[in-house]
Amino acid sequence: MSSVVVYNLVKTYAGGDRRATDGVSLEVADGEFLVLVGPSGCGKTTLLRMVAGLETPDSGTVSIGGRDVTYLPPRQRGLSMVFQSYAIFPHMKVRQNIGFGLTMRKVPRDEFDRRVKRAAELLHLEEYLDRYPAQLSGGQRQRVAVARAIVVDAAVLLMDEPLSNLDALLRLQFRAELKRIVGQLGTTTLYVTHDQAEAMSLGDRVAVMRDGRVAQLGAPLAVYDRPADRFVGGFLGSPPMNFLTARVGGGALAVGDASLQAPDHLSTWEGRDVVVGVRAENIQVATEPAAGWVPARIEVVEPTGAALLLTVRLADEQLKVQAPATFPAAPDARVHLRAEPAALRFYDPESGLALDA
Ligand SMILES: Nc1ncnc2c1ncn2[C@@H]1O[C@H](COP(=O)(O)OP(=O)(O)OP(=O)(O)O)[C@@H](O)[C@H]1O
Helix, strand or coil, X not given: CCCEEEEEEEECXXXXXXXXEEEEXXXXXXXXXXXXXXXXXXXXXXXXHHHHCCCCCCEEEEEECCEECXXXXXXXXXXXXXXCCCCCCCCXXXXXXXXXXHHHCCCCHHHHHHHHHHHHHHCCCHHHCCCCHHHXXXXXHHXXXXXXXXXXXXXXXXXXXXXXXXXXXXXXXXXXXXXXXXXXXXXXXXXXXXXXXXXXXXXXXXXXXXXXXXXXXXXHHHHHHCCCEHHHHHHCCCCCCEEEEEEEECCEEEECCEEEECCHHHHHHCCCEEEXXXXXXXXXXXXXXXXXXXXXXXXXXEECCCEEEEEEEECCEEEEEEEEXXXXXXXXXXXXXXXXXXXCEEECCCCCEEXXX
């Protein structure tokens, strides 16, 4: 049992003007891959470092496998770490780098060989074991850092932006490999990234952080489909969720001259504005008008290869719409839009919080 439970962690750095983490509570279940994601400065690294034992919280607790480790040093916590600046030793060959944690633990020679071989196999590094880090590419060095972390069979793996030094293509390849490897090992993993696509791809669940707090925690698609507030909807997804202001009246939602059907639960908002959230891929687009479709004008057409990303104007609002690659789109052309009612989300314009059905 190697769950990680973080309870009400508060941390303010000396000289810091606000809390780096402001009462964070979450649980990483045994064998789960949980991703902390959020913009720069939201406190994700601080949270990870408190789990690691590299920072001491002002208050709150960290438990690993049911044991309170809040004030234990890192080496007594049964975890292993990979950081962005993968500190592999330049004067040691790959074999000794991968096996470093085993050497420290005085693991016997044959077991050392067996475990290093297995970690090297998982990371496709077998043929590089006798090279020095300087003779490797950046991607291969990063693999060495991951192999070194997994070779010790720690109950919990902590990773802080392990892919951020890799170029875009390598990042994508290694992301899938990490997912395979961690899935195979079944190690409880807490992973920090500022990259929302990486978070969606890797996490069993994602915790979206903002200003030292968890804004939302859930399965990637659940969070993507039902953002708990405007911040989460705007942070997850590329393009971000569209938001437009609509006036509720007589069972309808008015956006400029256009009118959509309002769901029943908005009846308490009669006569007031709400914010409607809708993802680009949930908006259908047509060249011809039809009942219930809303007229709009194309401003920009961007081919992405698999689709077209349209910037369209609807009344005073600008929206991103994903159209099929074959859609006959041109700047200034008039088009007609519609979205399934089930794909619309509603937010309080003041607080930004979701108005649940
Ligand atoms: N050693 C430190 N001393 C003072 N303030 C710090 C220190 N480390 C972090 N902070 C502050 O704490 C807040 C949270 O920082 P943290 O590094 O945890 O954020 P992050 O989400 O990991 O950001 P990034 O993705 O940029 O690393 C920020 O306001 C940051 O400026």
